[in-house]
Amino acid sequence: MRRAAITPCSLVEDWPRIWPFWHRIVAAGETYAWDRDTSEEAARSLWMNAAKRVYVAEDADGAVVGSAYLTPNYGGPATRIANAGFMVDPDHAGRGIGRALAEHVLTEAKVQGYRGMVFNAVVETNPAVPLWTSLGFTILATVPQAYEHPRHGLVGLYIMYKAL
Numbered sequence: 280m281r282r283a284a285i286t287p288c289s290l291v292e293d294w295p296r297i298w299p300f301w302h303r304i305v306a307a308g309e310t311y312a313w314d315r316d317t318s319e320e321a322a323r324s325l326w327m328n329a330a331k332r333v334y335v336a337e338d339a340d341g342a343v344v345g346s347a348y349l350t351p352n353y354g355g356p357a358t359r360i361a362n363a364g365f366m367v368d369p370d371h372a373g374r375g376i377g378r379a380l381a382e383h384v385l386t387e388a389k390v391q392g393y394r395g396m397v398f399n400a401v402v403e404t405n406p407a408v409p410l411w412t413s414l415g416f417t418i419l420a421t422v423p424q425a426y427e428h429p430r431h432g433l434v435g436l437y438i439m440y441k442a443l
Contacts, residue, residue: 283336283337283338283344283345283374283375283376283379283380284336284337285334285335285336285379285380285383286334286335286337287332287333287334287335288327288333288334288335288346293333293335293343293346294323294326294327296335296342296343297326297335297343297346297366298319298322298323299368300345300366300367300368300369300370301322301326301346301366302317302319302322303368303369304366304369305317305322307429308427308428308429309402309404309405309428309429309430310402310405310407311364311402312400312402312426312436313325326346326348326364327348330350330351331348331349331350332348332349332350332387332391333346333347333348333349334346334347334348334349334380334383334384334387336367336376336379336380338371343368344367344368344370344371344374344376345365345366345367345368345371345376345377345379345380346365346366346380347363347364347365347366347380347381347383347384348363348364349361349362349363349384349387349388349391350362350363351393352396352397352399359392359393359394359395360393360394360395360396360397361388361391361393361395361396361397361443362396362397362398362399363384363388363396363398365377365380365381365384365407367380377407377410378410378414381410381411381414382414385414385441385443388443389443393443394442394443395440395441395442395443396416396440396441396443397438397439397440398411398416398437398438398439398440399438400422400425400426400436400437400438401436401437401438401439402426402428402434402436402437403421403426403434403435403436403437404428404431404434408437411439411441414441415441415442416439416440416441417439417440417441418437418438418439419437419438419439419440420437420438421435421436421437421438422435422436422438423435
């Protein structure tokens with residue numbers, strides 16, 4: 280498969296194409312600290328609020344196969360530390376879409392003047408952890424037994440950081 284095309288997201292056109300895999304991922308309860316029963320309206324607000332720049336990854340046929348957002352993690356004098364979220368349609372996992380989204384968002388963060396990026400709550404069993412470390416993120420701390428994983432029971436949440 281050719282590299283996914285990453286473009287800015289359109290709320291009207293793209294949200295209906297993001298929602299099916301967004302819902303599937305969050306409902307599985309394995310990677311995001313959001314309510315597994317999040318309504319579509321609440322999900323749209325979480326993923327696509329005005330403070331976030333949202334991107335989509337499209338395959339060669341134009342199907343949305345992943346999405347990411349970029350936003351300040353803090354306000355005021357710490358506003359130059361970014362946060363981001365990433366989702367890849369599970370039916371398209373393992374094809375480099377997550378890496379393409381991550382590289383795009385990291386580049387955008389630099390262009391927008393961010394000095395670093397922090398992930399506040401990465402489930403320690405998240406299969407994306409090796410991707411984040413390969414891109415230069417370090418684990419600053421682990422909040423032990425903070426996440427009730429449906430298969431692994433209580434697991435930790437990583438706080439991860441990368442200087443830009």
